[in-house]
Amino acid sequence: MIDRILAALGVALILAALAVIWIARSTVTFATYVSGLGAEGMATAPWFMAALLCIVVGGALIGWAARDVRARVAILRWGTPAVSIWTASCFFLFASQLTCTMGCPLPIQPTFFSLQDLAHITAAVVAFGMACWAMLQSAFALDHPVLARASLGASISVAVIAAAGGLMSVAGFRRDIGAWLEFVATTIGLAWIAFLGLTMIAIDASTRRGPSGG
Numbered sequence: 001m002i003d004r005i006l007a008a009l010g011v012a013l014i015l016a017a018l019a020v021i022w023i024a025r026s027t028v029t030f031a032t033y034v035s036g037l038g039a040e041g042m043a044t045a046p047w048f049m050a051a052l053l054c055i056v057v058g059g060a061l062i063g064w065a066a067r068d069v070r071a072r073v074a075i076l077r078w079g080t081p082a083v084s085i086w087t088a089s090c091f092f093l094f095a096s097q098l099t100c101t102m103g104c105p106l107p108i109q110p111t112f113f114s115l116q117d118l119a120h121i122t123a124a125v126v127a128f129g130m131a132c133w134a135m136l137q138s139a140f141a142l143d144h145p146v147l148a149r150a151s152l153g154a155s156i157s158v159a160v161i162a163a164a165g166g167l168m169s170v171a172g173f174r175r176d177i178g179a180w181l182e183f184v185a186t187t188i189g190l191a192w193i194a195f196l197g198l199t200m201i202a203i204d205a206s207t208r209r210g211p212s213g214g
Contacts, residue, residue: 004204007065011197013058018190020051025183031176033169034186035124038099045099052096055190059089059131062197065204069144071137081141084134085193091127095120131189132158138196147199154192161185 024037024044032039038048063085071077104117135158138144138151165181168174 001204003065004201006061007197007200007204010058010061010065011194011201013054014062014190014194014197017051017054017058018187018194020047020054021183021186021190024048024051031179033179033182035095035100035104035120036179038096039102039104040099041102049096049099052092055193056089056093056096058197059085059092059193062193062200063089065200066196069138069141069147071140072142073140076137076140079137081134081137081196084130084137088127088130088134091123091130095123095127098123128162128186128189131193132162135189135192144199144203147196150195151192154188154195158185158188158192161188 021034021037024047025032027044028037028042036042037044038052039045042048063082066085067080067082069081071081098116098120100117100120101114104114104121132155135151135155139148139155141148141151161181162185165178165185168178168181
């Protein structure tokens with residue numbers, strides 16, 4: 001029962017974060033990546049920080065509820081999806097407290113990043129990477145076929161979309177589209193974490209009902 005409550009709270013926080021990110025993005029009239037919403041001097045910065053903190057807490061709660069999920073593939077059994085999500089949450093917490101400077105990460109300047117920008121982006125990339133690793137681990141989860149199928153689809157989608165957006169940014173080609181692609185990849189990632197939480201709620205409810213449904 002406690003796990004179900006924690007997972008439900010985690011799902012609510014993740015969905016709240018997703019809503020805040022998109023509402024904040026709707027107020028910006030120029031191309032920006034997700035991190036750009038939290039840049040110093042941006043009106044959306046407080047909202048961005050709040051959204052990241054919701055992700056940190058929501059991810060930690062859902063990770064706890066999913067602590068028994070294990071991958072069946074050897075290399076993916078190095079840790080669990082829960083540990084990967086907790087690690088991502090730690091890096092997101094760091095990124096929420098040390099945000100980008102104005103214009104980070106777009107447009108890329110001749111001087112590239114300041115140390116502050118480099119630290120924030122590194123933390124954000126590691127956090128996003130660990131979340132993707134959790135997706136891949138869950139794609140081969142033991143005894144959770146629905147979660148596995150959804151996680152496989154999410155991991156492939158995020159990998160393709162995020163890679164396309166990143167390459168467009170590095171190449172300097174249609175960075176506006178690349179920025180939107182990052183928002184889409186972020187949306188899929190957050191939606192997956194919420195789905196993981198909902199899956200844990202459903203499993204807990206099914207276990208409590210028992211095989212006879214009583």
